[in-house]
Amino acid sequence: MKVGVVVFPGSNCDRDMYHVLSDVFHFDTQYFWHDKGLPKNIDAVILPGGFSYGDRLRAGVIAAHSPIIKDVQKMAEKGIPVLGVCNGFQILVESGLLPGVLLKNESLNFMCEWTELIVENNKTPFTNKLKLNQKIPIPIANGEGRYYADDETLKKLKKKNQIVFRYGDKVNGSANRIAGVCNEDGNVVGMMPHPERAVESEINPIDSKPSSLIFESLLVQMGAKN
Amino acid sequence: MSLEPRELDELKSKIGRSPTSTELQIVAAEWSEHCSYKSSKKHLKMLPMTGPLVINEKGYDSGVLDVGGGYVVTAHIESHNHPSAVEPYGGAATGVGGVVRDILSAGTRPIAIFDGLRFGNIEKDKQARWLFKNAVRGVADYGNCLGIPTIGGEVEFDDCYENYALVDVACVGFGRKDKLIKNHAKKGDVVVLLGGSTGRDGIGGSQFASDSLESEDRSAVQIPDPFIEKLIIEAILEARTQKLIHAMKDLGGGGLSCAVSETADALDIGIEMDVNKVHTRENDMHPDEIMVSESQERMLIVTSKEKLKKLEKICEKFRIGCSVIGSVKFDNKVHVKKGNKTFANLSADIIANATLLDLPSKKPVYLETITQEKKFKPITDYSNTMMKLLSAPNIASKIWVYSQYDHEVGIRTVIKPGGDASVLRLDNGKFLSVKIDGNPKQCYINPREGAIGCFEEACRNVVCTGAKPVGMLDHLQFGSPKDPEIFWTFLESLKGLTDFAKDFAIPCIGGKVSLYNETPTGSIKPTPLIGVLGLIDKKPLVPQKITDGDCLVIVGDTKDELGGSEYFEYIHKFIGGNCPVVNFKESKKNMKTILDIISKQIIKSAHDCSKGGLAVAVSELCMTSQIGCNVSLDLVPGEKLSSDRILFSESHSRYLLTVEKKNISKLEKILKNNKVSFKMIGKFGGEKIHFTNNDTSVIDLRVDKVHKTWINSLRDLVLHG
Numbered sequence: 001m002k003v004g005v006v007v008f009p010g011s012n013c014d015r016d017m018y019h020v021l022s023d024v025f026h027f028d029t030q031y032f033w034h035d036k037g038l039p040k041n042i043d044a045v046i047l048p049g050g051f052s053y054g055d056r057l058r059a060g061v062i063a064a065h066s067p068i069i070k071d072v073q074k075m076a077e078k079g080i081p082v083l084g085v086c087n088g089f090q091i092l093v094e095s096g097l098l099p100g101v102l103l104k105n106e107s108l109n110f111m112c113e114w115t116e117l118i119v120e121n122n123k124t125p126f127t128n129k130l131k132l133n134q135k136i137p138i139p140i141a142n143g144e145g146r147y148y149a150d151d152e153t154l155k156k157l158k159k160k161n162q163i164v165f166r167y168g169d170k171v172n173g174s175a176n177r178i179a180g181v182c183n184e185d186g187n188v189v190g191m192m193p194h195p196e197r198a199v200e201s202e203i204n205p206i207d208s209k210p211s212s213l214i215f216e217s218l219l220v221q222m223g224a225k226n
Numbered sequence: 227m228s229l230e231p232r233e234l235d236e237l238k239s240k241i242g243r244s245p246t247s248t249e250l251q252i253v254a255a256e257w258s259e260h261c262s263y264k265s266s267k268k269h270l271k272m273l274p275m276t277g278p279l280v281i282n283e284k285g286y287d288s289g290v291l292d293v294g295g296g297y298v299v300t301a302h303i304e305s306h307n308h309p310s311a312v313e314p315y316g317g318a319a320t321g322v323g324g325v326v327r328d329i330l331s332a333g334t335r336p337i338a339i340f341d342g343l344r345f346g347n348i349e350k351d352k353q354a355r356w357l358f359k360n361a362v363r364g365v366a367d368y369g370n371c372l373g374i375p376t377i378g379g380e381v382e383f384d385d386c387y388e389n390y391a392l393v394d395v396a397c398v399g400f401g402r403k404d405k406l407i408k409n410h411a412k413k414g415d416v417v418v419l420l421g422g423s424t425g426r427d428g429i430g431g432s433q434f435a436s437d438s439l440e441s442e443d444r445s446a447v448q449i450p451d452p453f454i455e456k457l458i459i460e461a462i463l464e465a466r467t468q469k470l471i472h473a474m475k476d477l478g479g480g481g482l483s484c485a486v487s488e489t490a491d492a493l494d495i496g497i498e499m500d501v502n503k504v505h506t507r508e509n510d511m512h513p514d515e516i517m518v519s520e521s522q523e524r525m526l527i528v529t530s531k532e533k534l535k536k537l538e539k540i541c542e543k544f545r546i547g548c549s550v551i552g553s554v555k556f557d558n559k560v561h562v563k564k565g566n567k568t569f570a571n572l573s574a575d576i577i578a579n580a581t582l583l584d585l586p587s588k589k590p591v592y593l594e595t596i597t598q599e600k601k602f603k604p605i606t607d608y609s610n611t612m613m614k615l616l617s618a619p620n621i622a623s624k625i626w627v628y629s630q631y632d633h634e635v636g637i638r639t640v641i642k643p644g645g646d647a648s649v650l651r652l653d654n655g656k657f658l659s660v661k662i663d664g665n666p667k668q669c670y671i672n673p674r675e676g677a678i679g680c681f682e683e684a685c686r687n688v689v690c691t692g693a694k695p696v697g698m699l700d701h702l703q704f705g706s707p708k709d710p711e712i713f714w715t716f717l718e719s720l721k722g723l724t725d726f727a728k729d730f731a732i733p734c735i736g737g738k739v740s741l742y743n744e745t746p747t748g749s750i751k752p753t754p755l756i757g758v759l760g761l762i763d764k765k766p767l768v769p770q771k772i773t774d775g776d777c778l779v780i781v782g783d784t785k786d787e788l789g790g791s792e793y794f795e796y797i798h799k800f801i802g803g804n805c806p807v808v809n810f811k812e813s814k815k816n817m818k819t820i821l822d823i824i825s826k827q828i829i830k831s832a833h834d835c836s837k838g839g840l841a842v843a844v845s846e847l848c849m850t851s852q853i854g855c856n857v858s859l860d861l862v863p864g865e866k867l868s869s870d871r872i873l874f875s876e877s878h879s880r881y882l883l884t885v886e887k888k889n890i891s892k893l894e895k896i897l898k899n900n901k902v903s904f905k906m907i908g909k910f911g912g913e914k915i916h917f918t919n920n921d922t923s924v925i926d927l928r929v930d931k932v933h934k935t936w937i938n939s940l941r942d943l944v945l946h947g
Contacts, residue, residue: 009544
């Protein structure tokens with residue numbers, strides 16, 4: 001059960017994600033630098049948060065053209081679970097793996113705060129242990145986190161059950177309070193909040209269990225496969 | 227402005243000839259106040275710099291503490307006042323960049339940033355508002371991009387900073403002791419410049435600019451690029467792990483001039499370098515410009531020829547510049563060439579060691595009458611006063627600031643910003659608690675006691691999390707040292723800090739002096755900023771939610787000490803009175819007692835009493851837990867005072883403890899045994915913050931109303947004026 005953490009120049013949550021995957025949930029975890037490919041034996045791929053290429057032009061847009069993204073696309077097509085968190089989500093959107101775009105927050109400020117997520121789809125590899133409408137206390141930390149898509153796309157997202165998480169409150173002006181989406185097959189998930197910052201009770205002032213279920217879901221998914 | 231005539235004569239006599247233009251630039255940069263500390267250095271030696279945990283190594287830009295289990299914590303503080311006053315975004319951002327590289331220089335990973343920001347009166351001054359808004363954004367954009375959490379700090383507004391800004395940034399690093407860079411150089415070693423390209427930005431940054439450069443009207447403010455800094459951090463830590471670095475220094479004030487000469491001087495070596503080898507942003511840069519450019523995101527590294535190949539490979543991976551600009555010699559000379567032509571050839575010792583000054587000092591005249599108080603009209607209901615104080619920019623919640631900082635990245639932040647000290651978890655199972663504090667209002671009234679007060683307040687804050695103070699950072703910010711009265715305030719502050727540090731055995735592990743902080747209307751108030759690092763061996767006290775029936779206990783005496791208080795200055799617009807004085811014996815006893823209580827895990831939270839006094843401290847507890855409290859002022863221990871003085875005195879060494887009813891007798895027993903002054907003064911419950919004095923109501927406010935004002939007023943002020 002190998003999980004790959006993709007590292008771009010400017011990624012800055014890669015070490016946090018690695019720690020959680022390997023030390024907390026005991027996945028066999030490995031870093032992959034953006035300019036190389038991914039080996040075939042990877043069972044899940046995670047794109048961590050950060051400021052790839054310093055958010056130049058637009059968050060995630062340059063990283064979306066990295067050589068490794070081609071392999072991520074191939075794996076996504078094969079149905080391998082792919083998770084993008086924060087900048088990772090922005091990269092997945094910019095590379096066309098997920099629908100929509102992420103715009104500057106309504107406040108025009110970078111926002112770092114604890115919010116509440118609501119689970120809208122518990123059929124993905126990252127949510128199968130969560131209950132529908134379950135609440136997850138979790139921090140966000142982004143400047144460009146406002147999810148946007150045209151009405152037609154939003155309708156389609158709803159119809160095909162591609163909305164994975166919503167915010168409990170109006171946090172940043174996201175369309176339909178969307179915080180995370182998946183592709184049509186459900187194996188590629190992107191989310192703005194940081195689950196890796198919420199799974200250890202020592203640093204989670206509210207409740208670390210719901211966020212843990214995101215990673216436990218992946219354990220279940222990969223266990224099922226093996 | 228270059229060198230003063232006296233200094234030029236001195237240089238000539240030391241080298242026995244006239245200096246070349248490049249030599250003049252190099253020496254002027256290094257002999258500037260900013261780099262040489264010539265006015266302050268003689269006196270700074272009084273601070274205690276050693277202690278059981280302190281690791282002293284030559285050439286470090288940061289302090290190093292051994293925190294056990296094979297790990298070290300590094301810390302440093304810097305300011306970027308002059309640039310931030312001109313260009314707040316770039317000034318603040320590059321301020322972050324500079325101090326982060328100081329931490330990196332020791333071979334440790336930066337794990338937390340703290341910022342102390344000071345501006346003019348943002349309620350009436352639009353420029354101050356603009357400076358504030360953009361400095362915050364500068365810190366946010368830079369720190370967030372690096373992925374280093376900004377987890378604490380303070381923001382203060384005072385008329386003395388009109389048209390000016392103090393932007394102080396502290397950084398804490400963490401690493402393995404065996405991976406610390408032990409600065410050294412071997413024969414045949416090469417000198418490498420790594421990172422961003424050298425451009426014309428920042429020329430004149432460290433207090434000098436020759437006529438010819440001035441006429442080109444170059445910006446003295448450096449341009450920030452956090453993306454390159456992030457790549458440098460990762461590249462250098464990778465090189466450190468592979469043991470490819472013999473010695474390292476960050477390029478800060480004075481650029482290459484200072485980095486090269488200080489490295490040569492610290493390691494007792496010579497460095498021969500060729501400016502043609504420096505990767506520059508523009509083609510036609512003169513050697514003088516290359517030597518003094520303060521372009522950001524650059525590091526100087528000494529390594530061997532064999533290790534160089536591996537270092538170059540790492541730089542290739544991160545696509546950052548890496549130029550071999552020179553080599554190590556054993557003649558102790560800084561030899562700057564362009565191709566074969568020599569532009570400077572001076573002894574490193576002469577460059578790096580400016581003659582230290584012993585400036586005259588004189589007690590300022592204003593201090594003779596400052597303690598005299600005005601009579602204020604007594605009022606019976608302080609509810610309005612309290613509302614006004616809680617919406618005052620200095621007291622209102624700073625959430626608008628810290629919510630723009632990523633304070634979670636790195637997944638170490640156990641106690642988040644917004645409370646007392648912030649707490650980080652370390653890899654050895656321990657916790658690090660850090661707080662920075664300044665108080666120019668009190669330091670103006672009494673430079674010595676004010677400075678000690680900042681030190682004690684920072685200690686109190688870390689103590690409230692259960693941490694024992696183990697190290698101190700000082701940042702001494704004053705006006706022109708050439709004014710004997712200002713220099714006197716500098717010396718008084720320094721002596722006060724020294725006395726406290728020695729008495730409490732808290733070594734100074736790093737610091738900075740920033741002088742010539744002058745605004746168009748005069749000098750700033752004395753603004754020493756003190757950072758305290760505390761260590762928690764087992765478990766920090768994370769404040770728990772206060773619930774109905776919990777008790778409020780105060781430890782420490784409330785005295786008639788309102789000089790420099792927010793109550794006098796913000797409410798009564800009065801500067802003067804008696805500055806709070808720390809009683810060392812009482813302070814130490816209280817700290818020890820609080821740590822003892824926290825280790826026994828019988829209280830829900832400990833909160834320090836400071837700006838705005840008891841009234842504000844109680845309100846903060848109520849607002850955070852959304853619960854009311856009934857407090858009897860007549861029970862508060864200390865001097866017999868009128869209601870307003872008990873409410874708003876800013877006496878030190880006071881702590882508010884919240885405790886469940888079932889633990890109150892246990893708590894009182896410990897307090898009694900430790901012989902500290904204490905009293906249970908209130909009970910939590912209901913929806914109102916209610917202060918009474920002998921059954922007469924003095925403050926009666928709804929928590930939700932107060933909370934709304936406190937949380938929103940600073941943001942509203944910034945956004946809507």
